[in-house]
Every structure is written in structure tokens, then in C-alpha cells.
Amino acid sequence: MKTEETELLLVKSSKSAAKEAVIEITDLCKSFGTQEVLKNFSLKLYDGENLVVLGKSGSGKSVLIKCIVGLLRSDSGSIKVFGQDVTSLNMKDLDEVRQKIGFLFQSGALYDSMTVKENLEFPLRRIKTHLKQNEIDAKIKEVLENVGLADALNKMPSQLSGGMRKRISLARTIVVDPGIILYDEPTTGLDPVTSKEISLLINDIQKKYKASSIIITHDIECARITANRLIMLQDGEVYAEGNIAEFEKSTDKVIKAFFI
Amino acid sequence: MKINIPVSKARQLALHHTMKLSESTIAKTAIANNFLTDFADVLLFIHHFMKETFSRKLEIKEFFRQCFAIGYKSLPLISVTGFIMGFVLTIQSRPALVRFGADTLLPGMVAVSLIREMGPVITALICAGKVASGMGAELGSMKVTEQIEAMEVSSTHPMRFLVVTRVWAATFMIPLLILYADGLGIIGSWFGANIKGDVSLVLFFSQAFSHIGFNDLLPAVVKSFFFGAVIGMVGCYKGYNAGRGTESVGKAANSAVVLASLLILIVDMIAVQITDMLPV
Numbered sequence: 001m002k003t004e005e006t007e008l009l010l011v012k013s014s015k016s017a018a019k020e021a022v023i024e025i026t027d028l029c030k031s032f033g034t035q036e037v038l039k040n041f042s043l044k045l046y047d048g049e050n051l052v053v054l055g056k057s058g059s060g061k062s063v064l065i066k067c068i069v070g071l072l073r074s075d076s077g078s079i080k081v082f083g084q085d086v087t088s089l090n091m092k093d094l095d096e097v098r099q100k101i102g103f104l105f106q107s108g109a110l111y112d113s114m115t116v117k118e119n120l121e122f123p124l125r126r127i128k129t130h131l132k133q134n135e136i137d138a139k140i141k142e143v144l145e146n147v148g149l150a151d152a153l154n155k156m157p158s159q160l161s162g163g164m165r166k167r168i169s170l171a172r173t174i175v176v177d178p179g180i181i182l183y184d185e186p187t188t189g190l191d192p193v194t195s196k197e198i199s200l201l202i203n204d205i206q207k208k209y210k211a212s213s214i215i216i217t218h219d220i221e222c223a224r225i226t227a228n229r230l231i232m233l234q235d236g237e238v239y240a241e242g243n244i245a246e247f248e249k250s251t252d253k254v255i256k257a258f259f260i
Numbered sequence: 261m262k263i264n265i266p267v268s269k270a271r272q273l274a275l276h277h278t279m280k281l282s283e284s285t286i287a288k289t290a291i292a293n294n295f296l297t298d299f300a301d302v303l304l305f306i307h308h309f310m311k312e313t314f315s316r317k318l319e320i321k322e323f324f325r326q327c328f329a330i331g332y333k334s335l336p337l338i339s340v341t342g343f344i345m346g347f348v349l350t351i352q353s354r355p356a357l358v359r360f361g362a363d364t365l366l367p368g369m370v371a372v373s374l375i376r377e378m379g380p381v382i383t384a385l386i387c388a389g390k391v392a393s394g395m396g397a398e399l400g401s402m403k404v405t406e407q408i409e410a411m412e413v414s415s416t417h418p419m420r421f422l423v424v425t426r427v428w429a430a431t432f433m434i435p436l437l438i439l440y441a442d443g444l445g446i447i448g449s450w451f452g453a454n455i456k457g458d459v460s461l462v463l464f465f466s467q468a469f470s471h472i473g474f475n476d477l478l479p480a481v482v483k484s485f486f487f488g489a490v491i492g493m494v495g496c497y498k499g500y501n502a503g504r505g506t507e508s509v510g511k512a513a514n515s516a517v518v519l520a521s522l523l524i525l526i527v528d529m530i531a532v533q534i535t536d537m538l539p540v
Binding site: 095122126 | 402407
């Protein structure tokens with residue numbers, strides 16, 4: 001049940017509607033068997049903003065971003081990415097939309113059998129097919145420097161620490177210059193210092209690449225550092241929406257439980 | 261998508277109907293349903309494999325990488341297996357042939373046995389253990405660690421990059437490994453024959469090959485391609501459809517070996533029947 005205060009947060013958020021929406025989700029529903037994970041969920045991601053989606057485990061956060069890239073098919077509703085409804089696209093058109101989206105997986109999802117260089121080359125060779133080898137090498141060098149791991153080029157993923165794996169995954173995400181980046185719990189499993197470094201890196205990436213981002217997290221420190229706007233998911237619905245200051249001032253029980 | 265209908269759900273469904281069903285009937289219905297969904301899954305997998313094979317360009321670099329992994333990296337194991345096959349077959353069958361004064365037929369008998377049956381089946385079973393389990397475990401762990409999904413969001417079709425390359429690499433490499441094992445088996449046989457006799461390698465080989473005809477070699481080579489396809493397909497299917505937990509990786513590898521071995525024997529049985537019907 002939403003309180004008056006959470007309703008207020010929802011009203012305040014409408015101010016940001018002046019910017020152009022790069023993702024527009026309307027009445028999205030997704031169920032697994034009898035379990036409804038997302039119920040008439042609506043969201044807009046505006047150009048150049050970092051939107052943090054907060055919520056308890058199992059509240060449907062990861063399902064939401066997997067629906068956006070078409071890894072999961074929604075039951076109903078529409079998901080417009082740069083104006084194209086991904087729920088009704090064929091595989092070829094969906095691939096084209098996916099080329100504009102970067103996805104940072106919770107586990108990093110680096111290819112175990114490939115070196116760091118091959119991991120970064122993999123999406124580059126498939127998406128930026130016009131690039132020559134020297135341009136590919138230069139691009140890889142640039143993104144590795146941006147994530148602070150220029151010397152990891154020939155290492156295997158098994159030789160990297162958790163934080164390094166996250167950084168390399170982030171490098172693989174940004175190597176194709178995506179317009180939108182989706183982060184699935186970017187700081188999970190990391191120590192507080194490394195978590196802060198990754199959160200600051202997300203901000204740097206936003207500034208350098210001018211990408212719009214959805215950051216799925218339940219790490220409040222990460223939300224504090226990265227969020228331009230936050231929404232809270234509860235039982236598959238938007239429970240509250242606003243900026244970090246509004247959330248921190250809130251006296252609502254559910255919100256307070258997160259910000260203690 | 262796999263839908264496993266538990267007995268309790270099937271029971272609930274049955275309660276909505278006026279007809280009273282016994283516990284065993286409900287359980288059998290659930291098993292039949294699961295079998296049908298599994299079967300439909302297999303057909304869908306084969307359909308996607310065919311579609312990706314013929315509608316898009318082959319990932320040639322990955323295909324050769326898989327050929328190297330399946331073919332070259334299996335050579336030590338297949339060398340030992342092939343050699344021992346020929347050696348043991350010779351030691352075991354020599355006394356019986358000597359009893360009938362037919363020991364000069366030993367090279368021919370061993371060669372025909374190896375090329376027609378023992379070489380293909382035993383090599384394929386060994387490869388099922390090494391290659392199919394490797395594919396099941398590799399793809400299974402890729403699924404658990406979200407690497408397959410990462411590939412998909414990079415606009416790369418995992419079915420084409422991971423499955424098509426592996427299945428075709430296995431289909432082409434397994435027959436070559438089988439021919440290699442056959443050759444080493446004959447060398448092993450020559451070693452076995454020389455324990456109690458003295459035969460030159462050239463004479464042994466010429467006697468062995470004088471008994472092998474086109475009808476021996478061709479069906480064996482043809483069925484070897486099917487063995488390779490079975491190994492690749494089963495390994496990839498089990499890995500690609502593994503569950504989400506780490507336990508499922510072990511299960512995928514294990515069930516890949518069991519199913520691939522079983523299918524190899526079934527394919528062999530069918531191939532023998534077909535070969536038997538061919539004119540000599």
C-alpha cells in the first residue's frame with residue numbers, strides 16, 4: 001500500500017518529463033507460472049540520466065532489465081527503446097536494438113575461455129564490423145585505460161579478482177559505445193572500498209560516454225553515488241520515485257528500511 | 261521452454277474433472293507429459309540448429325578452434341585406446357585361430373573387426389566420455405555464469421557460435437579419430453602378433469588390407485559421421501539446457517555421456533541392420 005508521501009514522490013518525479021525518454025515502458029506484465037513478477041509496470045529513462053532501481057531480492061529488478069534487452073519476453077505491455085517496441089520486434093531488428101544497449105551482468109559473465117583482449121574484441125568484431133585491427137586495438141586500449149586496467153590485456157578471467165572482473169565487464173560493456181547501459185547489481189559481492197570504486201567508475205563512464213543508465217541495486221551507497229533519480233520496486237510495482245534526498249528524508253516504513 | 265508438471269499439479273488438474281483417476285494414472289500422466297515436453301524440446305533444439313546452420317555464415321574461427329579441441333586434444337587418449345584394442349584382440353583371438361590352423365588369417369580378422377565394428381564403436385564411446393561430457397560441462401557452466409546471455413546481448417546467436425560449431429566439428433573430427441584409432445589398432449595387433457611370432461610390419465599390413473573391401477570401409481565411415489553428430493548434439497543439448505545451479509553442470513555432463521553412449525549403440529544397431537541389407 002502506498003502512503004501519501006510515496007504518492008508525493010511520484011508526483012515530483014514528473015518534472016523530469018521535459019527531457020527525451022530513451023526507454024519508455026508502459027504497463028509491463030511478466031509472470032512465471034502463477035507468480036506475477038511485474039504488474040502493470042511503467043517507467044521512463046531520460047537521455048543522459050542514471051536511474052537507480054531499488055528493491056528487495058525477488059522484487060523483479062533483474063527481470064525488468066532482462067525484458068528490456070529481450071532476454072525475457074514480457075506477457076503484455078510495451079517497452080520502447082529509442083522509439084522501437086522491443087516486445088514486437090523480430091530477431092534481426094532486436095539485434096539492432098541490442099547493439100545500442102550495454103549490459104553489465106551481476107556475475108560479470110566474462111568468457112572463461114578467452115583472454116581479456118579477446119573478451120573485449122568479441123562484441124566489437126560483431127557490432128562494429130567496419131573497424132580495422134589497429135582501430136580495434138586502439139579502442140580496447142582506450143576502454144581498459146578508462147577502467148584503470150590497461151595492463152590486464154593478456155590475462156585470463158580466472159587470473160582476475162572480483163573487482164577486476166567487474167571492471168573488465170564494464171570495459172566490455174562500453175567498448176561498443178552503447179547509448180544505454182543496464183547494470184545488474186554492479187557492486188554485489190564486492191568489498192565496500194571496491195564497491196565505491198565501481199560506483200564512481202559508473203559516474204565517470206556516464207560523463208565520458210554520455211550514456212543513459214539503469215542501475216539495479218540494493219546497495220544504498222552505490223545508489224547515493226550514482227543516482228540522478230531513483231525508483232523503488234515493491235511486489236512488481238513502482239512503490240516510490242524521486243531523488244536520493246527525497247528518499248533519505250522519507251518517513252515511509254518501507255523506504256526507511258532501506259536507508260537505515 | 262521445459263515445463264515439468266509435478267504429480268501434485270497433475271492431481272489438482274485431475275480433481276477439476278468429474279472422472280476419478282487413480283494415483284498411479286495421475287503419476288503416469290505427469291511422466292508422459294514430461295516426456296512429451298522433453299521430446300518437443302529436443303525437436304526444437306534440432307530445428308534451431310538446422311536453421312542456424314543453413315541460414316547464416318559459419319563462425320569459421322570458432323569451428324577450427326573446436327576441431328583442434330575435439331580432434332588434436334583427443335589424440336593421446338585415442339592413440340592408447342586404439343593400440344590396446346588391436347593388441348588385446350590379437351592376443352585373445354590368436355589361440356583359437358592357431359587351434360584351427362588359421363593363424364595366417366589373424367591380420368585380416370583383426371583388421372575387419374577393427375574397421376567394421378570395434379574401432380568406430382569403442383572410439384565413439386571413448387569420445388562420448390571425453391567430448392560430450394566436456395561440451396555438457398562447458399556450456400552448462402556458461403549458462404550458469406550468464407555467459408550465454410552475455411553473448412546474446414552482444415548480438416551473437418549462441419546457438420550459432422557455440423552449438424553449430426561444436427556439432428559440426430565433432431561430426432568431422434570423430435570419423436578422423438576413428439580412422440586413426442583403426443590404424444593404431446592394426447599396429448597394436450602387429451605388436452601382439454610378434455610376441456609369439458615373427459611377422460614383418462609390411463607383410464602384416466598387406467595381409468590385413470587384402471581382407472578389407474569397400475563394403476567394410478564405407479558403412480563404417482558413414483556411421484562414424486553419425487556417431488560424431490550424436491556426440492556433438494547430445495553434449496551441446498545437455499549443456500545448453502542445463503539448469504541454473506552449479507549442480508546442474510555436473511548433471512549436464514553426466515547425462516551427456518550416458519545419453520550419447522546409449523545413442524551410439526542404438527545408431528550402431530541401426531547401421532548394422534542397414535549394412536546387412538546392402539548387396540555384398
